[in-house]
Amino acid sequence: MRKIGWSVLVLVVAAGIGWWAIGPQWRLFLSDPPSDTNVLFWTQSQRDAGFALSDRIPTIDTRPIAANGTARPLPDGPPLALDVDIDAFMAAQNSAAVLILHKGKLRLERYGLHQDRDARWTSFSVAKSVTSTLVGAAIRDGYIGGLDDKVSDYVAGLKGSAYDNVSIRQLLTMTSGVRWLEDYADPQSDVALFRSVEPVAGEASLVTYMKRLPRAHPPGEVFNYSTGETNLVGVLVSEAVGMGVAAYLSQVIWTPYGMEHDGSWVTSSTGEEISGCCIQATARDYARFGQFVLEDGRIGDGSPLRDGWIAEATGLQQPIPDDDGRDYGYQWWILDQGTFAAIGIFGQSIFVDPGRELVTVTHASWQDSRGKAAGQSAGRSAFWDAVQAAIDAE
Numbered sequence: 001m002r003k004i005g006w007s008v009l010v011l012v013v014a015a016g017i018g019w020w021a022i023g024p025q026w027r028l029f030l031s032d033p034p035s036d037t038n039v040l041f042w043t044q045s046q047r048d049a050g051f052a053l054s055d056r057i058p059t060i061d062t063r064p065i066a067a068n069g070t071a072r073p074l075p076d077g078p079p080l081a082l083d084v085d086i087d088a089f090m091a092a093q094n095s096a097a098v099l100i101l102h103k104g105k106l107r108l109e110r111y112g113l114h115q116d117r118d119a120r121w122t123s124f125s126v127a128k129s130v131t132s133t134l135v136g137a138a139i140r141d142g143y144i145g146g147l148d149d150k151v152s153d154y155v156a157g158l159k160g161s162a163y164d165n166v167s168i169r170q171l172l173t174m175t176s177g178v179r180w181l182e183d184y185a186d187p188q189s190d191v192a193l194f195r196s197v198e199p200v201a202g203e204a205s206l207v208t209y210m211k212r213l214p215r216a217h218p219p220g221e222v223f224n225y226s227t228g229e230t231n232l233v234g235v236l237v238s239e240a241v242g243m244g245v246a247a248y249l250s251q252v253i254w255t256p257y258g259m260e261h262d263g264s265w266v267t268s269s270t271g272e273e274i275s276g277c278c279i280q281a282t283a284r285d286y287a288r289f290g291q292f293v294l295e296d297g298r299i300g301d302g303s304p305l306r307d308g309w310i311a312e313a314t315g316l317q318q319p320i321p322d323d324d325g326r327d328y329g330y331q332w333w334i335l336d337q338g339t340f341a342a343i344g345i346f347g348q349s350i351f352v353d354p355g356r357e358l359v360t361v362t363h364a365s366w367q368d369s370r371g372k373a374a375g376q377s378a379g380r381s382a383f384w385d386a387v388q389a390a391i392d393a394e
Contacts, residue, residue, distance in 0.1 A: 024114045025049040029057075039122075040184050040192055040369065047346065047365045048113055051096065054122045055264035055280045062280070063246040063273055065254050065263035072258030072288055077105030081393070084386045086110060092379055093347060096121050096363035097283035100387060101291055103357045111283075113365065118261065120280040121363045124344025127265070128230045130289065131275040132172055132331035134237050134245055136297070136309030137252045143240040147172065154236045157203050161211035166219050168236065171229045172330040173318040177217035178210075180226040184345060184369040191227050195268060205270040206231040223318050223328065227276035230331060234275020245273045252304040257292050259285045277344075283361050290342075290350040290359035314340040314352070337388075345369040347376060351384050356391045360384060 019027065029049035034042050037059050042050060055062040080100060086108070090098060096115045100108040115121060123130075138144040144154070147169035152158040154168075166176045183189035190213070199205035210228050217224075234245045241248050246265040254263065263285065266278035281289075292298075293314070297305040313330035320327050327334040333341045342350040347364025362380060371377030 025052050029053060038187075038192060038195070041187065044365070044367070048094070051122045051346070051363075051365055052113070052115060052119060054266065054278065055120065061267045061271075062264040063244055063267055064250075065246045065259075065265060065279070065281070066250045067254060067259045067262050067285075068250070069255045069258055071260035074101065074104070074106050074284060074287070077102060077107045080107035080387070080390050082108070082386055082390045084383060089379070089383055092374075093362070093364045093376055094366060095347070096365065097361065098363075099283045099287050099361040101287050101359040102391060104291060109283075115283075115363070117284055118282060120261070120263065120282055122266075122348070123279040123281070123286070124277055124346060124348050125227065125230075126286070126342040126344040126348050126350060127275060127277050127279045128227075128331040129342035129350070130249065130279060131230055131234050131237070131245060132313055133253070133293070133297070133305065133309075134248055135168065135172065135233065135330070136305035136313065137248070138237050138240050139309075140304060140306040141241070141252075143242075144168065144237075151232060151236060154239050155207060155232065157200070157207040158211050158232075162213055162215040163211065163232070168233075170219050171233050171236075172313075173223070173328060174226050174229050175220050175223055175318060176226075176229060177215055177219045177222060177224075178213050178226075178229075179216040180213060180224060180228050182225050182227060194228060194231070195274070199270050203270070204235050204272045205268045206235055206272060206274070223320050230276030231274060233331075234273055237275075238272060245275050253289070253292065253299075254285075256299050256304065257288060259288055261285055283363055286350055287359055287361045290352050290361065294352050294354055294357065294359055339384075347371060347380065349380065353388060356388060358387065358391060360387055 028045055032045045034046050054060055090112050096113040098110045148167050151166050151171055152164050162178045170176050181189040182191045194209045197205055197209040199208045210232055238244050261282050263279055263281035265273040267273050293310055297303045297310045314332045315329055316327050316334050318328040333343050338355050339353045346369055347366040349362045351360040366376045367374045
């Protein structure tokens with residue numbers, strides 16, 4: 001199936017199923033199919049449809065994140081009296097979903113781009129915050145000794161590379177000092193190229209790419225945002241626990257906490273999850289994950305995470321000068337008033353405000369990766385502020 005050309009696939013689908021029966025997202029996607037799987041360079045129409053289809057496109061491989069349990073209820077609360085035209089906001093954001101939980105109750109739930117409550121959407125770097133949470137679980141389970149352990153003690157392929165003396169903590173705070181270019185508009189940047197490397201036999205392709213990178217700074221001194229760092233965190237967790245991060249996530253959080261639907265995680269050419277990116281899940285299950293973090297990682301009377309992990313991971317670990325007031329924790333963006341967020345390009349986010357017991361999820365297909373050209377990133381921040389103001393006014 002992976003080798004079928006898009007034009008042939010269109011004919012097969014149209015003949016075998018019927019063009020209108022496949023639904024609007026597939027019709028849009030197959031009317032303008034991408035030339036490859038690098039979503040950074042898809043057209044707007046390809047993103048609008050493809051972000052919903054990432055685990056169904058034949059050229060993209062994924063692993064399942066099994067739910068296998070009773071869904072945690074999300075009871076309705078009274079509609080939130082927002083001083084925002086929600087239709088105009090969603091149109092400006094090119095929004096696929098907006099969902100607000102307050103004290104565990106749904107105060108707002110809206111969908112666009114042919115999405116609904118049962119439809120999955122890709123996360124991009126929201127996955128980074130999920131990956132870091134699994135480190136807290138692996139420490140509690142005794143698979144990882146501590147954050148000051150060396151990365152190469154867990155990932156043998158990194159021995160002798162620039163990562164030899166890098167700690168797990170430095171990976172989590174993106175201060176390894178190893179050179180990496182995260183430029184979503186540059187097809188020659190590391191974030192665009194890492195999936196195309198020819199892997200060494202028996203080695204994860206993510207490791208093959210990362211171990212070739214040179215050192216730019218001493219470890220622990222300079223913050224440099226790197227999807228590659230989180231990819232290594234995922235490989236490290238997988239090596240430590242003896243299973244892929246999708247299966248481990250299912251085991252320790254997804255099923256026990258009560259996610260409603262299976263999710264999926266995009267994998268590399270050698271089969272390991274690309275843990276810096278690309279979980280597919282419903283907006284409600286992303287909100288449940290935010291609620292899990294808001295509740296200090298508690299499930300029933302216990303937690304699958306090391307004691308104090310959530311406070312540490314979502315607290316200030318790495319100041320970042322001149323980044324719109326955002327600092328960094330362990331793969332979480334640290335904002336003001338004690339708030340924090342998991343943020344992915346093109347408009348994906350889980351915003352958490354512990355003081356107001358608030359979780360806000362947004363899915364979108366922005367005009368550009370960072371939402372700068374059309375003011376979409378600023379518009380989302382203003383929306384978060386409006387939600388907080390509405391809660392405060394009650």
